[in-house]
Amino acid sequence: MxxxxxxxxxxxxxxxxxxxxxxxxxxxxxxxxxxxxxxxxxxxxxxxxxxxxxxxxxxxxxxxxxxxxxxxxxxxxxxxxxxxxxxxxxxxxxxxxxxxxxxxxxxxxxxxxxAKPFPGEAEYLGRGVSYCATCDGMLYRGRRVAVVGLSAEAPEEAEYLRQIGCEVEYFDSDRARKYAVKGAERVTALTAGGVDYACECVFIFRAGxxxxxxxxxxxxxxxxxxxxxxxxxxxxxxxxxxxxxxxxxxxxxxxxxxxxxxxxxxxxxxxxxxxxx
Ligand SMILES: Cc1cc2nc3c(=O)[nH]c(=O)nc-3n(C[C@H](O)[C@H](O)[C@H](O)COP(=O)(O)OP(=O)(O)OC[C@H]3O[C@@H](n4cnc5c(N)ncnc54)[C@H](O)[C@@H]3O)c2cc1C
The missing domain is CATH 3.50.50.60 (FAD/NAD(P)-binding domain)
Structure with a gap:
């Protein structure tokens, strides 16, 4: 046991x-x-x-x-x-x-x-929003993903996603303060500071x-x-x-x-x- x-x-x-x-x-x-x-x-x-x-x-x-x-x-x-x-x-x-x-x-x-959830975050959870690189990273090998890094462990998690072959765009509070997740059936983009980044998954790493x-x-x-x-x-x-x-x-x-x-x-x-x- x-x-x-x-x-x-x-x-x-x-x-x-x-x-x-x-x-x-x-x-x-x-x-x-x-x-x-x-x-x-x-x-x-x-x-x-x-x-x-x-x-x-x-x-x-x-x-x-x-x-x-x-x-x-x-x-x-x-x-x-x-x-x-x-x-x-x-x-x-x-x-x-x-x-x-x-x-x-x-x-x-x-x-x-x-932290308040970003607009669209709860709506697309499990449909292109993820909190876990180890759990979901493999699903996005060879695909564009956005990482919103708001915790100490986030850069390490983004590096892991790169290593397994995801095309990672990294965002943190220096790069933008306002985020939103956009999509249709599934996630299609992360809006960061008013600019859309097309991607299939948004990984969000917060401490809490x-x-x-x-x-x-x-x-x-x-x-x-x-x-x-x-x-x-x-x-x-x-x-x-x-x-x-x-x-x-x-x-x-x-x-x-x-x-x-x-x-x-x-x-x-x-x-x-x-x-x-
Ligand atoms: C800038 C600043 C200055 C402060 N100055 C003082 C001061 O002078 N004196 C004072 O008494 N207090 C001060 N505080 C407040 C004090 O820091 C907090 O009251 C105290 O840290 C609360 O302790 P905690 O254990 O409840 O939470 P925290 O210390 O915040 O610890 C939370 C823990 O939970 C972990 N965690 C959260 N979610 C998850 C999850 N889903 N999975 C795994 N781990 C998770 C985090 O990694 C962290 O280890 C200050 C706070 C700040 C922000």
Whole structure:
């Protein structure tokens, strides 16, 4: 049987690391699925002076220390973008690019999703809009594709598409700020800064993903996942912590919530194991 982790945690920012560390200290296995550490909001903070224990530190320094601490505590990491999660009856499955991982509980610590979908993006999802080079790249070998790169991993993903033979045109926030996807039955073009680039697929790489799209059926409000006092979300076994669970958007608050979510997830897993016996 494939490995089933006690906790699968999405996000390696302060909230995700804190949840994972808490789980390890309760003797539970924990897998963090995350894109690059550079995609944590905290990485972008030049000076942080209100995070206990770090006086006038760069955000990147704090994120690096958090990730190192988790690694030293036996937290496992998988680098990649979680694309979808599903309740499979007692176990949660998470698609990470072309891979698949399973957890008895799920902690969503994926930060604030500041991005609005581009016009046409949702409409053409699966019909020429893709979030995954590994999953869909081969379908477009020898064809023109556009890559909108808005995450740290995007240049690497574009390079992969080139290597397998796609004709790649790369766009990022330096090149255009306004994008739209155009098509008929399927995608026919990406509009970037008012200019159309004809292509058969638009790969969009953002750090975050709308939590409602990640886990359909999860109660959300105002762009946040709705949680109870123990950070439990509306689906039993799922917890949320940090910016994704609401303001104030502060690293110390994210760490605190990660701890609460981690403890609650451990309790949930223990009760499930008892039930199974
Ligand atoms: C410029 C700036 C300055 C700031 N300054 C301060 C400050 O001085 N003090 C302070 O306390 N706070 C500050 N903040 C806020 C602080 O950075 C956030 O509150 C904190 O990082 C929230 O932690 P988090 O773990 O919830 O989310 P994040 O740190 O944003 O981490 C989210 C994680 O989720 C991952 N992720 C998201 N979606 C997916 C997916 N689908 N698949 C895989 N991985 C995914 C990302 O890769 C990342 O690892 C600042 C933020 C910014 C932007």
């Amino acid at each position: 494939e490995n089933i982790y006690d906790l699968v945690i999405i996000g390696s920012g302060p909230a995700g690391v804190s949840a994972a560390l808490t789980a390890r200290h309760r003797g539970k296995s924990a897998l963090i699925v995350a894109t690059s550490p550079e995609d944590s909001a905290l990485w972008k903070a030049e000076h942080v002076d209100n995070y206990p224990g770090f006086h006038n530190a760069a955000g990147a320094e704090i994120v690096t220390a958090l990730v190192k601490h988790a690694e030293a505590s036996g937290v496992e990491f998988m680098r990649g973008r979680a694309l979808a999660a599903a309740d499979m009856g007692g176990v949660f499955g998470v698609s990470v690019g072309a891979d698949f991982v399973q957890g008895r509980s799920l902690v969503l610590a994926c930060g604030l999703n500041r 993903l709308d939590p409602a799209a990640l886990m359909p059926g999860l109660a959300t409000g105002g762009g946040h996942i709705l949680v109870g006092a123990d950070m439990s979300a509306s689906i039993p076994g799922i917890y949320a912590a940090g910016d994704v669970a609401g303001a104030p958007y502060q690293a110390a608050k994210a760490v605190g919530e990660g701890c609460v979510a981690g403890l609650a997830a451990c309790k949930y897993v223990e009760s499930k194991i008892k039930e199974e016996k």
